[in-house]
Amino acid sequence: MILNLLLGPDPALLGTPQMSESPFSLLPAASTNAQELDNVYLFITALCAISFVILIGAQIYFMVKYKKPASGHRKTSPLTHSGKLEFWWSFIPAVLLIGLFAWGETLYMKMVAPPDDALQIRVTGQKWFWTVEYPDSGAKLTDEIIIPINVPVKLTLTSNDVIHSFYIPVFRQKKDAVPGRYTNMWFEATKVGVYPLFCAEYCGDQHSSMIGTAKVVSMEDFEAAIEEASRIVQLPNEPLPDYGARVFAKRGCESCHSVDGTTKTGPSLKGKYGAQETLADGSTVTIDDNYIRESLMEPNAKIVQGFAPQMPSFTGQLTDEQIVGLIEYIKSLK
Ligand code: HEC
Ligand SMILES: [Cu+2]
DSSP: HHHHHOSSHHHHHHTTTOOOOOSSOOOOBBHHHHHHHHHHHHHHHHHHHHHHHHHHHHHHHHHHHTOOSSSSSSOOSOOOHHHHHHHHHHHHHHHHHEEEEEEEEHHHHHSSSTTTEEEEEEEETTTEEEEEEEEETTTEEEEEEEEESSSSSEEEESSSEEEEEEEGGGGGGGEEETTOOOOOEEEBBSSSSEEEEEEESSOTTTEEEEEEEEEEEHHHHHHHHHHHHHHOOOOTOHHHHHHHEEEEEEEGGGOOOOOOOOOOSOOOTOOOOTTTEEEETTTTEEEOOHHHHHHHHHSSSBBBTTTOOOOOOOOOTTTHHHHHHHHHHHHHOO
């Protein structure tokens, strides 16, 4: 119980992958820069620990050694200072600090300058999800970034509304996604795995649900996944509702709409087809094909009562085939 309070909620409940085996272990380092950054960090920590022992140790030693006697006075030492001692206690820390600066600065320069041949990925933050686009293939993912291992990757970040911050702790990378501006981040993943990613800038009341996964996979798996993501086309013999379910998952509808009755940013779509919906102005409409289509193309035309107009428009982003799939899928959610 107390341990739970100390450690916080189970990450599995938050919908992010587990970061490390034990909450007491250091974060895993899954990129080239992460490892080097950890080295600097651990070196500074060790240096601080050693300095602490030397300084506080000397202080305690002198306190005891030169304690005022119970009666009378000690004679004050005739020595004024030691030039030799003062030189060394200035020189050694100065060398250490300059060394730390040089080490930190070279690593920093490396971390902010992406290599020319880096793989390009675009990331857009929006209340409260991330869209990840691969310009070479047109693939688009939501709240998920897939990265090939041992390949430098450069992200170009921006935001559609407020300032968000894209943060992948295992890569030791965090950068603001600012509306009207592009920022960059780069890394080279070194360990295959599924890692959490977060928004690290408070961006509204559902900021804490702006989470996702960073998947590091082999080059073959990467190509297959991107290929898959770039064409959400109906498979031969795939029933329309199943196809719609895939579109629903791939196009990020899931981040705002549940299909089990729970309310997220948007209303749950369970059992909605054919039902009456009360709109913000108090009027009612029947949820049918046209209403769903309109919700996708012009989400602000009719706002559901009790909800904010936060759904993005999908005009030009969904094919007719995909819209039909979505309608049939919503119809199937009884
Ligand atoms: C950023 C969050 C968000 C995303 C992503 C999103 N929606 Fe919505 N959606 C909403 C909100 C909020 C509403 C209610 C307000 C309104 O009517 O615009 C809504 C309303 C709807 C409605 C009307 C529901 C009702 O009960 O009347 C449908 C249908 C719908 N969305 C389908 C979708 C589909 C399909 C997708 C994926 C292609 C999607 N939405 C993506 C937030 C979102
Ligand atoms: Cu955010």
